[in-house]
Amino acid sequence: MATQQTQLLARTLLTPAVALLFIWMIVPLALTIYFATLHYNLLDPGSESFVGLENFRYFLTDPAFLASLQNTLVLVGSVLAITIILGVPLALLLDQQVVGLSIVRLMVIAPFFVMPTVSALVWKNLLMHPVSGLFAWIAHLFGLPAIDWFNDAPLFSVILIISWQWLPFATLILLTALQSLDEEQKEAAEMDGASAISTFIYITLPHLARPITVVILIETIFLLTVFAEIFVTTGGGPGLQTTNIAFLIYSQALIQYDVGSASAGGLVAVVLANIVAFFLVRIVGRNLEA
Amino acid sequence: MGQITLQGVQKSFGPVHIIKGADLEIADGSFVVFVGPSGCGKTTLLRLIAGLEDVTGGAILIDGRNVVDVPPAKRGLSMVFQSYALYPHMSVRGNIAFGLKMAGIAKDEINRKVEAAAATLNLTPYLDRKPRELSGGQRQRVAIGRAIVREPKAFLFDEPLSNLDAALRVQMRLEVTRLQKQLGTTAIYVTHDQVEAMTMADKIVVLNGGKIEQYGSPLELYEKPNNLFVAGFIGSPKMNFVTGELAKQQGATTIGVRPEHLKVERNGQGGWHGTVSVAEHLGSDTFLYVDAGPLGMLTARYVGELDLHPGDKVSLIPDPARIHRFDDSGKSIRA
Numbered sequence: 001m002a003t004q005q006t007q008l009l010a011r012t013l014l015t016p017a018v019a020l021l022f023i024w025m026i027v028p029l030a031l032t033i034y035f036a037t038l039h040y041n042l043l044d045p046g047s048e049s050f051v052g053l054e055n056f057r058y059f060l061t062d063p064a065f066l067a068s069l070q071n072t073l074v075l076v077g078s079v080l081a082i083t084i085i086l087g088v089p090l091a092l093l094l095d096q097q098v099v100g101l102s103i104v105r106l107m108v109i110a111p112f113f114v115m116p117t118v119s120a121l122v123w124k125n126l127l128m129h130p131v132s133g134l135f136a137w138i139a140h141l142f143g144l145p146a147i148d149w150f151n152d153a154p155l156f157s158v159i160l161i162i163s164w165q166w167l168p169f170a171t172l173i174l175l176t177a178l179q180s181l182d183e184e185q186k187e188a189a190e191m192d193g194a195s196a197i198s199t200f201i202y203i204t205l206p207h208l209a210r211p212i213t214v215v216i217l218i219e220t221i222f223l224l225t226v227f228a229e230i231f232v233t234t235g236g237g238p239g240l241q242t243t244n245i246a247f248l249i250y251s252q253a254l255i256q257y258d259v260g261s262a263s264a265g266g267l268v269a270v271v272l273a274n275i276v277a278f279f280l281v282r283i284v285g286r287n288l289e290a
Numbered sequence: 291m292g293q294i295t296l297q298g299v300q301k302s303f304g305p306v307h308i309i310k311g312a313d314l315e316i317a318d319g320s321f322v323v324f325v326g327p328s329g330c331g332k333t334t335l336l337r338l339i340a341g342l343e344d345v346t347g348g349a350i351l352i353d354g355r356n357v358v359d360v361p362p363a364k365r366g367l368s369m370v371f372q373s374y375a376l377y378p379h380m381s382v383r384g385n386i387a388f389g390l391k392m393a394g395i396a397k398d399e400i401n402r403k404v405e406a407a408a409a410t411l412n413l414t415p416y417l418d419r420k421p422r423e424l425s426g427g428q429r430q431r432v433a434i435g436r437a438i439v440r441e442p443k444a445f446l447f448d449e450p451l452s453n454l455d456a457a458l459r460v461q462m463r464l465e466v467t468r469l470q471k472q473l474g475t476t477a478i479y480v481t482h483d484q485v486e487a488m489t490m491a492d493k494i495v496v497l498n499g500g501k502i503e504q505y506g507s508p509l510e511l512y513e514k515p516n517n518l519f520v521a522g523f524i525g526s527p528k529m530n531f532v533t534g535e536l537a538k539q540q541g542a543t544t545i546g547v548r549p550e551h552l553k554v555e556r557n558g559q560g561g562w563h564g565t566v567s568v569a570e571h572l573g574s575d576t577f578l579y580v581d582a583g584p585l586g587m588l589t590a591r592y593v594g595e596l597d598l599h600p601g602d603k604v605s606l607i608p609d610p611a612r613i614h615r616f617d618d619s620g621k622s623i624r625a
Contacts, residue, residue: 184372189388193393198392206380
């Protein structure tokens with residue numbers, strides 16, 4: 001395979017795909033960088049002028065930026081914690097031999113296939129609604145006042161919805177990992193006198209270290225850019241309580257019509273995502289090395 | 291002490307009977323090998339003794355105590371698995387120590403025992419390595435170390451050498467046997483390889499279709515097989531079986547002669563005549579596959595080199611004292 005001819009052929013054949021991908025990436029990036037240096041407001045067309053790094057200064061010193069950064073980190077961290085802490089026992093349960101298991105598995109996985117907008121609407125109007133929601137009805141059964149979820153605990157509500165969506169993903173990855181755990185290892189532990197809990201701590205959990213890493217990495221990538229759930233349920237509010245970086249950029253661009261500032265925000269988000277990725281890989285990435 | 295007795299042990303998975311009533315007496319300190327073709331139930335029987343499977347019927351006594359309701363760890367047995375089943379994220383030390391740690395033994399005593407076990411198995415330099423950094427033979431030794439460190443009443447081996455290459459297998463075979471003699475612990479060893487069975491065992495249990503066909507010392511099985519199955523299974527190359535008129539003359543339905551008990555003579559008189567169809571020259575031995583017409587294909591073993599080629603006419607003279615006779619049901623007829 002490694003003759004000069006095949007190498008040349010491989011490069012020639014790869015070139016169109018690589019070139020297309022490159023253009024696909026570089027054009028939006030270049031335009032974003034270009035817009036970030038302009039005073040560019042859609043309400044004031046024709047007045048575009050070069051302002052240097054003014055948009056970055058404006059975006060970074062905006063009090064909304066720090067608030068939304070904090071919300072982003074809290075949201076990512078909470079959803080990761082909930083999906084893994086609940087995903088492990090769920091995967092353990094689904095790994096058991098029970099009648100009707102395939103149906104149960106299907107139902108557990110189902111939330112992942114519901115599109116974010118729809119699931120957010122279902123949660124908002126059918127479950128968490130303070131008047132007509134299921135949770136309010138349950139609260140009334142016990143004689144308790146209904147909770148107005150999106151006013152009293154807005155960020156927590158959003159976290160709940162997103163965790164519900166991502167729990168199946170974590171469960172599924174962990175389940176496949178559990179199924180690849182060598183049966184003889186569990187038997188060896190049994191012969192060694194390990195109880196069910198010891199087997200879990202010393203055999204199963206270390207075996208799950210790698211899939212948990214995979215779940216953390218993949219979920220982080222997607223959770224940093226959560227948008228639809230916030231847009232549909234709270235619109236970033238009340239105040240800034242559920243505004244994350246992605247939503248802040250959206251509101252700069254399409255609520256305040258400030259394209260320049262939004263572009264600067266987008267570039268800041270790229271840098272932040274890279275910082276998070278860097279630390280993630282440093283902390284958990286070594287689990288991926290064979 | 292490690293005396294194991296099976297009394298009418300049965301196991302079925304749903305309607306399928308895997309073990310159809312096994313009775314066995316394993317003396318303390320002996321090395322017993324379960325041997326048989328694939329699917330004969332030898333591994334299942336071992337797992338029943340280990341407690342990894344529940345018996346459907348019968349009793350398993352260890353030192354006189356019925357253990358069918360005792361969990362595996364409390365039976366005082368330890369097992370070496372076919373895949374070794376080492377814990378991949380633990381060091382060699384962690385692997386060997388795990389059972390002791392679970393038993394709640396003090397740290398320095400664990401260390402002392404682990405190091406003693408490692409020394410016995412020449413594993414001391416590797417104590418802090420992970421299993422993936424070890425060769426097949428070393429992994430095998432770690433698995434054995436994990437078994438011996440608990441000072442069990444008996445070792446259970448489930449085809450432990452089948453993942454090793456041929457040369458290493460011979461070496462480990464010797465090591466396992468020597469270790470077992472040195473420790474004096476009862477051992478039950480499952481294999482499908484009859485050479486392993488013959489070389490390692492004090493006593494062999496031949497299993498077929500969930501039944502014990504014969505239980506005896508290797509030479510007993512070789513010289514006095516109970517039936518056609520044992521006769522055909524023990525010994526390599528396989529025993530030759532002849533039916534028909536020739537067998538009737540001996541008062542049997544089938545007679546069997548081992549290849550090494552057939553004297554080969556070129557164009558000789560008497561005996562059974564045939565044509566060499568394949569000759570395998572190993573230097574130390576010559577194996578001849580002879581087409582003997584109505585008698586079928588016969589195998590003969592000649593110690594040393596014999597210059598015969600396909601197409602040569604030979605006569606095979608069976609050693610009259612070494613002819614095995616079997617009746618209608620395949621049982622052996624003893625004079």
